[in-house]
Amino acid sequence: MFSQAMLGLAAAIVVITVVGVYLALRREDAQAALGDVNDQQGLPPSLHPVIDLEVCIGSAGCIDVCPESLLRAKDGVTFIHSVGDCVGHGRCEVACPVDAIKLVFGSAQRGVDLPTLRKGYESNVDGMFIAGELGGMGLIRNAMTQGLKAIESVPRALARPGVPQLDDPDLVDVVIVGAGPAGLAAAVNCVVKELRFKLLDQYTVGGSVAHYPRRKLVFTEQVELPLVGKVGKRGDVRKEELMSDFERIIEAAPLSVLEGRRVVGIEGQVGDFRVRCEGPEGEELHRGRTVVLAIGRRGTPRTLGVPGEEQSHVVYRLIDAEQYRGRRVLCVGGGDSAIEAAVALAQVAGCEAHLSYRRDDFSRAKSKNQEQLQRMVTLGQLTLHLQTEVREIRAQEVVLEGPAGLENLGIDDVIVNVGGVLPTPFLESIGVEIQTKFGEA
Ligand SMILES: Cc1cc2nc3c(=O)[nH]c(=O)nc-3n(C[C@H](O)[C@H](O)[C@H](O)COP(=O)(O)OP(=O)(O)OC[C@H]3O[C@@H](n4cnc5c(N)ncnc54)[C@H](O)[C@@H]3O)c2cc1C
Structure with missing residues (x-):
C-alpha cells in the first residue's frame, strides 16, 4: 500500500518535471526565436513592450487589446510578432493579469537615444x-498633452534671474519647431497665454499623421484643447478625420504655420535664441526667447544626392498607391518601407512598378514583406533592378548603373525609401544632452 503510494508520487514528480522541462525548453526556443525576429526587424523609436516569459501565463489578454494586432500566441507562449510596428499604446501592459509585460526603450543590444x-x-x-x-513617448494624445505642458513652463524659464529681457519686435517668446500634434498643441497654448510665437515645419501641418497611408485606422484617445474643444475620439479614427481635426485647430486658435522650413541649427541662449532654417527662398533666421522642439523621432528622409532629385515627381513616402x-x-531602397511601397504599387491596376536596390538580396526586410515581394515578381507585376544605383533622374527617365553598366529606364515617378536621418546629431549639435537607453523602462 505504502510502496504503491510512493510509486504514484514518484510517477507524478517525473511527469511534472518532464512537462516543466518541456515547457521551459519551448519558452527558451520561443524566446530565442523572438530575439531573432526583433533583431531582424529593428526596434521602434519609442516605448514598446517586452514580455517576461518566466512570468507570462499565456492568458492572451494582451493579444486582444493591442490596437495594432502585434501580439500572437504559439505553443502556450505569447510573443510580439512585429515589434518594429509598435507605436507604444501600452494597453498590453495594463491588460496583463500577472505583470509579465513592461514597456521599455531599446533593447539590451540596441540602444535608443533620448534627450535628457x-x-x-x-x-x-x-x-x-x-x-x-x-x-520618447509616442502617441498623438501624449504628444498634444506634452505640447500644452511645455508652454506652461515658458513663463517660469523667462522669469529666471539673468535671462535677458530684450525689447525687440523680431524676437518672439517661443519658436516652435514641428507642426505635428505636439507642436500644434504648444501653439494653441501660446495663443491662450498670449505668448508671441512662430510655428515652423519642414513639410506641412500634421507631422507623422500627415504621412500615414491613405485611410489608415488610428487608435487614439480624446484630448481637450483650449479654444478648440475636443480633438480626436477614443477608439478608431481614420487618418483623414484626424487631419480635419488639425485643420479645425488651425482655424479655431487661429494659427499661422510657416511650412517648408527645415531647422538646421540653433544658436544663442534663453532670452535670445537664433533658429536657422532652410526655407523656400533660402536661409532664414527666426529669433525666440525660448524654443520648443516638437520634431518627433521619425527623422528626415535621406536623399540620394543625384542630379534631378529636386523635381516634384520625386517623393520620399508613398501615401496613396492609387x-x-x-x-x-521606380521605388528605390531595400528596407521594409521600399518593399511595402513597391508591393502596393504592383497591385494597382495599370501601374508599372519597378524596384531598384543596391544590394542583391532583401535579407534585412521582414519575412512577410520578402514573400509578398517575391510573389509580385513571380506574377510579373514588379520588375527588380538588383545591384543598381540611381545616377540621374530626368523628366520621364531614370539613369541606373548596375553590373552591366548604365541603363535608361522610362519612369514617370520616383519614390525614394533609403532610410532617415535621425534627430540625434542635430540635437547634439545644439547642445542637447542625450542618454542611450538599453531596454530600460
Ligand atoms: C505608421 C504609424 C502609425 C501610428 N499609429 C498611431 C496610432 O494609432 N495612435 C497614436 O496615438 N499614435 C500613432 N502613431 C504615433 C503618432 O503618430 C506619433 O506619436 C505622433 O505623431 C507624435 O507627434 P509629434 O508631434 O511628437 O511628432 P510628429 O508627428 O513626428 O511631428 C514632428 C514634426 O516635426 C517636423 N520636423 C522634424 N524635423 C524638423 C526640422 N529639423 N525642422 C522643421 N520641422 C521638423 C516634421 O516634419 C513633423 O511634421 C503612429 C505612428 C506611425 C509612424
Missing part, C-alpha cells in the same frame, strides 16, 4: 523645451 529632460519638459539647455515623441494608376514608378 528636466521638470516641465525642459532640456539641459535652459529655455529649450522638448515635447512629443522626441522625448494615385499612381497608369504611371511608371
Whole structure:
C-alpha cells in the first residue's frame, strides 16, 4: 500500500518535471526565436513592450487589446510578432493579469537615444523645451498633452534671474519647431497665454499623421484643447478625420504655420535664441526667447544626392498607391518601407512598378514583406533592378548603373525609401544632452 503510494508520487514528480522541462525548453526556443525576429526587424523609436516569459501565463489578454494586432500566441507562449510596428499604446501592459509585460526603450543590444529632460519638459539647455515623441513617448494624445505642458513652463524659464529681457519686435517668446500634434498643441497654448510665437515645419501641418497611408485606422484617445474643444475620439479614427481635426485647430486658435522650413541649427541662449532654417527662398533666421522642439523621432528622409532629385515627381513616402494608376514608378531602397511601397504599387491596376536596390538580396526586410515581394515578381507585376544605383533622374527617365553598366529606364515617378536621418546629431549639435537607453523602462 505504502510502496504503491510512493510509486504514484514518484510517477507524478517525473511527469511534472518532464512537462516543466518541456515547457521551459519551448519558452527558451520561443524566446530565442523572438530575439531573432526583433533583431531582424529593428526596434521602434519609442516605448514598446517586452514580455517576461518566466512570468507570462499565456492568458492572451494582451493579444486582444493591442490596437495594432502585434501580439500572437504559439505553443502556450505569447510573443510580439512585429515589434518594429509598435507605436507604444501600452494597453498590453495594463491588460496583463500577472505583470509579465513592461514597456521599455531599446533593447539590451540596441540602444535608443533620448534627450535628457528636466521638470516641465525642459532640456539641459535652459529655455529649450522638448515635447512629443522626441522625448520618447509616442502617441498623438501624449504628444498634444506634452505640447500644452511645455508652454506652461515658458513663463517660469523667462522669469529666471539673468535671462535677458530684450525689447525687440523680431524676437518672439517661443519658436516652435514641428507642426505635428505636439507642436500644434504648444501653439494653441501660446495663443491662450498670449505668448508671441512662430510655428515652423519642414513639410506641412500634421507631422507623422500627415504621412500615414491613405485611410489608415488610428487608435487614439480624446484630448481637450483650449479654444478648440475636443480633438480626436477614443477608439478608431481614420487618418483623414484626424487631419480635419488639425485643420479645425488651425482655424479655431487661429494659427499661422510657416511650412517648408527645415531647422538646421540653433544658436544663442534663453532670452535670445537664433533658429536657422532652410526655407523656400533660402536661409532664414527666426529669433525666440525660448524654443520648443516638437520634431518627433521619425527623422528626415535621406536623399540620394543625384542630379534631378529636386523635381516634384520625386517623393520620399508613398501615401496613396492609387494615385499612381497608369504611371511608371521606380521605388528605390531595400528596407521594409521600399518593399511595402513597391508591393502596393504592383497591385494597382495599370501601374508599372519597378524596384531598384543596391544590394542583391532583401535579407534585412521582414519575412512577410520578402514573400509578398517575391510573389509580385513571380506574377510579373514588379520588375527588380538588383545591384543598381540611381545616377540621374530626368523628366520621364531614370539613369541606373548596375553590373552591366548604365541603363535608361522610362519612369514617370520616383519614390525614394533609403532610410532617415535621425534627430540625434542635430540635437547634439545644439547642445542637447542625450542618454542611450538599453531596454530600460
Ligand atoms: C505608421 C504609424 C502609425 C501610428 N499609429 C498611431 C496610432 O494609432 N495612435 C497614436 O496615438 N499614435 C500613432 N502613431 C504615433 C503618432 O503618430 C506619433 O506619436 C505622433 O505623431 C507624435 O507627434 P509629434 O508631434 O511628437 O511628432 P510628429 O508627428 O513626428 O511631428 C514632428 C514634426 O516635426 C517636423 N520636423 C522634424 N524635423 C524638423 C526640422 N529639423 N525642422 C522643421 N520641422 C521638423 C516634421 O516634419 C513633423 O511634421 C503612429 C505612428 C506611425 C509612424
